[in-house]
Amino acid sequence: MGKRSSGNNRRESIHRRGPAAAGMLILFSLLLAAVLGYAQIQERFPKPDFQTDYTRPDLSTPLPRAQVWEYVDIAVLIAALVLASYFAHRLRSRRKIFWLMVFSLVYFGFIRQGCVCAVGAVQNVAYALFNTGYAIPLSVIAFFVLPLVFTLFYGRTFCAAVCPLGAAQDAVILKPVRLSSTTAGLLGMLPVIYLGLAVLFAATGTGFIICRYDPFIGFFRFGASFAMVLFGAAVLLLGTVVARPYCRFLCPLGVLLDWMSRLSKKHVKITPDTCSNCRLCEESCPFGAIHKPNPSAQSPDKQTELRRLAVLLVLLPVIMFGAGWAGSRLYVPLARQHPTVALSEEILLENGGKRAVMTDATRAFRASGKTADELFEEAGRIQQRFRTGGWLLGGFIGIVFVFKLIGLTILRRRPEYEIDAGACFSCGRCFSFCPYEQLRLGTITQKELEEMEREGKNGSGAGGTSPMENNQNG
């Protein structure tokens, strides 16, 4: 304001002296600019007094997408979630789920260009919880809450047919290989670490890494950096043999959906009726989410198992604190990702005379009038937040890791084929493999079913202990 009024005063004094003054003025301005530094806005030249009937054009200010589209997005999300759950639970139709998935890929992916996203919303929520000044948009809350709530009721139908990232991968599954449960379990720690880091970086206001490393957004927008296009292509290529690699081994939201799905009130079942252990669905799941039955599985030694459990429970706080300590030790490199901390380190280098050339960032900072001490103080506060955050991050990863180990230790008796509710995307692929489903659809008769069952039983009889060989404790 002060600047502007002084400009106005000068304007008054040189008013109407015409262009002859311009040369002088430019010289003066040159000096002024040199003294004040750049980015100082002055009204150095008077507004012209036009003699002709020239009128100044208006500046066009096109508005962003109308607000109503935000509600349209929420409505489409709700509709898609309802339909996905209805198709999976009531109609049990893979085909309908598939077409809904294609719709979501087109709408949330290619039309909305991936930027109204449940996976990314986790970060906005974390940021909003720790930064009260941030007014989180309504649509982001809806995209965070609704998929989780639906999963609490119906399992991960969101993953099956609503998430465009899942849809992109689901469409390229060609020849899925089955990963051993150890491999899958170990790789399953990646999303936990990713989630922890994403929440830490979002909560500290460092950045939204899930958005930054979204493998498919480049495809949705037909443009991204070369590295990200390469990453996306690699994920899709890998996805032809390892089904949905991003969903299973990277997706941070997948961790939350996994937990919610385990607790879900209802979850899809392979058979609409009863399971006769006919083994037909055994290889139908590309995601390895079908547990084989182990009817005769008795823990070899109850005592050993109990002891193992006790050891793990004792280890829980040890691992938790160990991982927390390790996480807190990482606060320096983690905090460096924050722009303020990065800037303060650059300023420190320059002030110490270790670097001669200023960067754009340090030049802008020095022109801003803030003192270096203020900056260092702020950077120190951020580092402290990262130290605390590192403890929480490490502790979180530690807890999840131990619980995964406990899950592997406890041998549960399964009389029939069962879905792993945490890993199942409710995609509906296994439905049609079940003879009872075929009976329900009327494609086979009761008699054919009985025949199939008899054959299946014989098969499993011949295979003998086949379900036992591959029990889930491997």
Place this chain on the structure above:
Amino acid sequence: MAGKPERAGINRRGFLKSSLNTLSGLLIGGIGGLLFSRSSKKEMVWQIDPEICIQCERCAANCVLAHSAVKCVHSFSMCGYCDLCSGYLEPGARSRDTGAENQLCPTGALKRTFIENPYFEYTIDEKLCIGCGKCVKGCAAFGNGSLCLQVRHDRCLNCNECSIARSCPSQAWKRVPADRPYILRGDESASFERRMKRGDHG
């Protein structure tokens, strides 16, 4: 869990599951409710604060769009309509005319039109503008500062994490309410407010 009969185990598991289900539901509902109370009914969009912008040219290259959503805009009310325009002419240009060799703009997006002696009007052809801000820098250095870089909201995708904002060295990017999506200078700022109130979004 060992000594108990199997039936009790199943019930306990079921009970645990359903109570955890309710707990999670309450937790999610609680978080949702808390955030809802803080939420903005207004959508927020990205914008550049021209007072902080240093015209580093990163806006031209770092947008996720092939052609950046950032363009130069001209507040005509602040413009001096100079013949010798430091936003239009290359420093040390041989002559003050529209020759390509004299233009500062790398794409020729800044157009110079004669109005009346000695005034020239400068307009921006948005199709050509790449948002590099060379002209803005020139105008700010020696002129009135009537040019500035702004996010054009007919183009911006409003990414969750704006990739230009992330690379901005002066932290000039901020989120503004979607119904006041520009930070303009001079009379344009006031007339923009008036237009918004009238509901005219041209």
